[in-house]
Amino acid sequence: MKPAAFDYVRAGSVAEAAALLAEGAPDARLLAGGQSLGPMLNLRLARPARLIDLKRAAGLRDVMADETTLRIGAGWTHAEIEDGAVEDPARGMLRHVARGIAYRAVRNRGTLGGSLAHADPAADWVAVMAALGAAIVAQRAGGAERRIAAEGFVRGAFATALAPGEVLAAVEIPRLSPKARWGYHKVCRKTGEFAKAIGVAMLDPARGMSRVLAGAVEAAPVLLPHTAARLAEAGPDAAAAIVAEETGAALPHLSPAERALRAVAVRRALAQLDGG
Amino acid sequence: MDGGAARLPGTRAIVLSVNGADHTLLVEPRTHLADALREQLNLTGTHLGCEQGVCGACTVLIDGVPQRSCIAYAVECEGSRVTTVEGFDADETMAALREAFAAHHALQCGFCTPGMLITARDIVLRLGAAEDARIREELSGNLCRCTGYVGIVDAVAAVAAGRTPAPAVAAREPAPLAAAPLPVAGASAPAAAPSAPMTGGGAMLEETVHLAAPPDAAWAALSDLRRVADCLPGAQIDTVDGERVAGSVALALGPIKARFAGEGTVHLDPATRSGRLRGAGREGASRAEGEASWTVAPGAAGGSDLTVRLSWRLTGPLAQFGRAALVQDLVRRIAQDFARNLDALVAGEPAPAARPLGLLAMLWALLRGWLSGRR
Known part of the structure; x- marks a missing residue:
């Protein structure tokens, strides 16, 4: 339970981290909170030659906003989001989701950006950011940025759309309007463990937004556009009626039991929309 | 300890603030905080149970809030205030x-x-x-x-009982967001529907991939293990002796990188265009054994269908860490890469750009090691 030897360096800025990452490829690894990477290091499943510690990088905790969007630096912890230390542009959804991540001691160290970049498909933020239509901001050495739609960001288990040498610097989340409603349901056998299934439902008529997502847990989450369209037209009950069919079509590789679990999670998320 | 003390390679001196006092410690970057506290400062009240962030016995305060000292490294904590269970006498x-x-x-x-x-x-x-x-x-x-x-x-x-909650935290005041939004890439990346149903729940699965090549050509390519290995960057066949093969496969899944080395036995049956590979390999303390069988059949609309059935058993840290579902996703991606590469091989195209996994990997990895399944 002791990691293999690695070198350690602190990055002073995101751009410096990106430069160190490019220089150290392919055996350098970024370290934020380390709450997923740490166990892999201790079990020697991951044996990077060098860890580049982002925690104190300048700019990683910036928060910026305009009327439509909130940009949250990647370095904020789950516990800080839970506590409201950053504004929640999703009308309480981020705080609710944050509280359900692992345990408080892990939330106090693990970060929003670290969780997204790690891309465990069972993780909460991967599903939530895709459902919200958020954008992932990637920065490379030199400081150039690009945005990646969260719904296409996770390509599979532990695989993301980040290019080699890119650092996940921030997340841009659209603000929900005051009458928006959301539902989030996670199937877990034990508090704090990784989800067995995740369902997310969003309805924001003022913005013309209706999105439903099934967290796939073993692979990238999938949006359910037919269910979302039905939700916008006819409400949560009508949408719930077609969830099983669309989940089955979107996730044909799952066993019937696994598909049923996804459908249940999505229906329960839809049910939370009732009554505002 | 000062810099004059004999240093192990890779050690460095850090200043750690523990229970209100600064201590200079000589640590390796891989030394987790709990080990530094226990072994160097004799603060053995911090207990180590699982050392993978699950059990909570090693919980200490870092900068005033509870955190796991087994998955925080001592070098990371330089500049932070650490409080152990021994540090609450006046609390x-x-x-x-x-x-x-x-x-x-x-x-x-x-x-x-x-x-x-x-x-x-x-x-x-x-x-x-x-x-x-x-x-x-x-x-x-x-x-x-x-x-x-x-x-x-x-x-x-x-x-x-009778206490009040801590006051609400004030949210950070946002700075203005720069105008001129950047373009968003991949805005409508659809969830790629897997090409074929996959059955199996953990230690066994089956995947069918479609190849453009006709069955005979696909089978011929698959029959030459060395050529197949060429399709698969990371896979390497060291020796082929009759039906016995030895080699290795390097796999990557996120931060997990592993090279499984092992031996196996291959049996090919040209009459049915089917093959079977049984093998076992090891990577560190993890051990994998398994069997892969594959069949090439004519595709319904031309080309051919390659069906691969895999079963494996994994022991050691990877098994402890493992979540079977993640392996399934890895296998599916490997299968898709493999099909692409194999088609290119049959068509006589140059080997595809290096990727960490290949289909062969499927044969080898899964076989031998699915293992790295996790990363």
Whole structure:
């Protein structure tokens, strides 16, 4: 339970981290909170030659906003989001989701950006950011940025759309309007463990937004556009009626039991929309 | 210890603030905080149970909030304030918790108690008089194997009674967001529907991939293991002796990178265009053994269908860490890469750009090692 030897360096800025990452490829690894990477290091499943510690990088905790969007630096912890230390542009959804991540001691160290970049498909933020239509901001050495739609960001288990040498610097989340409603349901056998299934439902008529997502847990989450369209037209009950069919079509590789679990999670998320 | 002391390779001196005093320690980057506290400062109240962030026995305060000292490295904590269970002598809340733990029989063997106390203090100070259900939820990251938690919950509730929650945190005031939004890439990346159903739930699965090549050409390519290995960057066949093969496969899944080396036996049956590979390999303390069988059949609309059935058994750290579903996703991606590469091979195209996994990998990895399945 002791990691293999690695070198350690602190990055002073995101751009410096990106430069160190490019220089150290392919055996350098970024370290934020380390709450997923740490166990892999201790079990020697991951044996990077060098860890580049982002925690104190300048700019990683910036928060910026305009009327439509909130940009949250990647370095904020789950516990800080839970506590409201950053504004929640999703009308309480981020705080609710944050509280359900692992345990408080892990939330106090693990970060929003670290969780997204790690891309465990069972993780909460991967599903939530895709459902919200958020954008992932990637920065490379030199400081150039690009945005990646969260719904296409996770390509599979532990695989993301980040290019080699890119650092996940921030997340841009659209603000929900005051009458928006959301539902989030996670199937877990034990508090704090990784989800067995995740369902997310969003309805924001003022913005013309209706999105439903099934967290796939073993692979990238999938949006359910037919269910979302039905939700916008006819409400949560009508949408719930077609969830099983669309989940089955979107996730044909799952066993019937696994598909049923996804459908249940999505229906329960839809049910939370009732009554505002 | 000063820089003149004999240093192990890779060690460095750091200054760690522990229980209010600065200490200079000589640590390797891989030394986790709990080991530094226990081995160098003799603060053995911090207990190590799982060393993978699950059990909570090693919970300490870092910058005033509970964190796991087994998955925080000492070098990361330079510049932070660490408080261990030994550092609460003057703390009124902790004194009350110690009394309550005794009064409510909240411990038996005591192994989990240091972490429990630090978590309990956080619950009391942060949430005030919380209900039992919330206390249980908050304690869920600290495992106790003696008490059934009843006494612990009672002790925390007794100390929390009558207290008020910590004041709400003020949200950081956002700076103005720069105008001129950047273009968003991949805005409508559809969830790629897998090409074929896959059955199996953990240690066994089947995947069918479609190849553009006709069955005979696909089979011919698949029959030459060395050529197949060429399709698969990371796979390497060292020796082929009749039906016995030896080699290795390098796999990558996120931060997990592994090279499984092993041996196996291959049996090919041209009459049915089917093959079977049984093998076993090892990578560090992880061991994998398994079997892969594959069949090439004519495709319904031309080309051919390659069906691969895999079964494997994994032991060691990878198995401990493993989540079977993640392996399935990895296998599916490997299969898709493999089909692409194999088609290119049959068509006589140059080997595809290097990627960490290939289909062959499927044969080898899964076979031998699925293992790296996780990364």
